[in-house]
Every structure is written in structure tokens, then in C-alpha cells.
Amino acid sequence: AQSVTQLDSQVPVFEEAPVELRCNYSSSVSVYLFWYVQYPNQGLQLLLKYLSGSTLVESINGFEAEFNKSQTSFHLRKPSVHISDTAEYFCAVSEVGGGFKTIFGAGTRLFVKA
Amino acid sequence: EAGVTQFPSHSVIEKGQTVTLRCDPISGHDNLYWYRRVMGKEIKFLLHFVKESKQDESGMPNNRFLAERTGGTYSTLKVQPAELEDSGVYFCASSQVGVLRTEAFFGQGTRLTVV
Numbered sequence: 001a002q003s004v005t006q007l008d009s010q011v012p013v014f015e016e017a018p019v020e021l022r023c024n025y026s027s028s029v030s031v032y033l034f035w036y037v038q039y040p041n042q043g044l045q046l047l048l049k050y051l052s053g054s055t056l057v058e059s060i061n062g063f064e065a066e067f068n069k070s071q072t073s074f075h076l077r078k079p080s081v082h083i084s085d086t087a088e089y090f091c092a093v094s095e096v097g098g099g100f101k102t103i104f105g106a107g108t109r110l111f112v113k114a
Numbered sequence: 115e116a117g118v119t120q121f122p123s124h125s126v127i128e129k130g131q132t133v134t135l136r137c138d139p140i141s142g143h144d145n146l147y148w149y150r151r152v153m154g155k156e157i158k159f160l161l162h163f164v165k166e167s168k169q170d171e172s173g174m175p176n177n178r179f180l181a182e183r184t185g186g187t188y189s190t191l192k193v194q195p196a197e198l199e200d201s202g203v204y205f206c207a208s209s210q211v212g213v214l215r216t217e218a219f220f221g222q223g224t225r226l227t228v229v
Contacts, residue, residue, distance in 0.1 A: 004156075034217065043222035044157075044205060090157065094218075101147060101170060102207070102218055104157040 002027040002093050006105035014113050015083055021076040021108045023065075023091030030096040033074045035065055036104075039087045047089070050074065061085075086112045116140070118221035120206050126227045132194040135224045139188070139208030146189050147209075147218060148181060152202040160204075163189060164211065196228045 007022040025031065033050040048059040055067040065076045074091060091105040119138045127133050139146045148160040160179070161171040165186035174181070178197070183189040193200050203225050207218035 032217070036220070044207075044220035046217055046219070049217055101159040101162055101173075102149075103159070104149075106156040 002103045004105035010109045012111045016080045023074045031093040034092040036090040037087045081112045120221035124225045130195045135191045137189045137206030143208035144211045145209040147207045149205040201228045
């Protein structure tokens with residue numbers, strides 16, 4: 001079985017400051033790793049994913065996440081946030097090659113202040 | 115290409131009533147999943163269809179919940195009778211089968227409020 005822990009339920013940050021949203025997972029098998037984002041009044045959108053290969057993955061809007069197998073972490077970072085990044089972010093895992101269901105963390109609310 | 119669509123977007127019903135949520139997956143996606151997020155908690159898996167067959171329904175909370183996917187296209191999730199604790203956001207997702215499956219695409223969700 002897999003589990004996902006997002007260590008911060010809320011993260012307030014000023015605009016243009018860097019941010020890191022932490023995610024740790026537990027799994028006895030290989031997993032895919034994802035970050036989803038939910039903007040206010042919208043559905044879940046995939047932000048980025050790690051499937052294999054390079055451990056550093058990037059999104060089109062400047063976020064990046066690094067898969068660290070030894071620490072079982074997949075933290076999300078952005079060097080300079082915008083007001084428009086205010087949203088809830090979910091870390092998730094899915095078992096490679098089977099199972100198909102996605103296990104989510106509890107979510108982290110990112111508040112970007114002017 | 116249309117994404118995953120869910121209907122209705124919001125529903126407010128009284129305790130004891132019945133509600134049916136609908137999900138239309140992306141065309142060609144044989145995998146269909148239902149998830150639920152109760153306020154403030156994590157998004158939890160409810161069940162998984164492959165075409166019209168239930169592959170995994172381990173997350174269904176009790177027998178008041180009934181999911182169907184007749185014909186392997188759209189799916190419905192019926193709650194009968196609804197209880198207060200059923201309130202939350204119900205998400206549907208779909209994905210391709212096999213080696214092409216690397217992520218699920220989510221709908222906007224249905225916000226269910228039971229009063």
C-alpha cells in the first residue's frame with residue numbers, strides 16, 4: 001500500500017519569494033509521482049509528473065520537483081511565486097504497472113500575498 | 115479534445131434524498147475512477163472501472179453508494195439515501211489502459227452538500 005504525506009497544510013508567502021511544498025511518500029513498490037493543482041473554483045489539473053529518467057521535472061509555469069528515492073520525497077519548488085499561483089497543491093502517487101488508483105496527500109494551500 | 119466532464123457542478127439535497135452524479139470520461143479512455151474529498155481531508159479513491167467492469171471498489175464507503183458504467187462510456191454514482199457525512203467534492207478521472215497510462219485526467223468535480 002502507498003501513502004503520501006504533505007507536511008504543510010498551509011503555506012503563506014510573499015509575491016516573488018521562493019517556495020517549497022514538501023511531500024513524502026511511502027510505498028513498497030515503484031511508483032509514479034505527481035503534483036496536481038486546484039485553483040479556486042476549478043478542477044484538479046496535473047502540474048508535473050515523474051515517471052522515470054531525470055529526477056528533476058519541471059512544469060511550464062516555473063515549478064519544479066525533484067524525486068529523491070533515498071528520502072522518498074518529491075518536494076515542489078518555485079524560485080519566485082506570483083499571486084496567480086495561489087491554489088491548493090496535491091502530491092500523489094500511483095503504482096507502476098498496476099493498481100491504477102492514485103493516492104493523494106491531504107493538500108497544501110499556497111497563499112501568495114502582495 | 116474535450117476533457118473529463120462532470121454533472122452537476124453543485125448539488126444541494128436534503129438528508130434521505132437520492133442524488134446521481136454523472137461523469138463523462140475522455141473519449142477512448144477505458145479507465146474511469148471516482149474519488150471523493152470530504153472537507154479539509156485528502157482526496158480518497160472510491161472505485162475504478164475498466165470499461166464497464168468494476169476493477170476495484172475497495173474505497174466505496176458503504177452500500178448507499180452505487181456506481182455504474184453501462185456500455186463502458188459515461189459513469190454514474192448514486193447516493194441513496196444521502197447522509198450528512200456524504201457532503202464533499204466528488205471527482206471523476208479517466209486514463210488510457212496499459213503502457214499508455216501514466217496519468218489520470220480529472221474533471222471539475224461535483225460539490226455535494228447534504229443538509
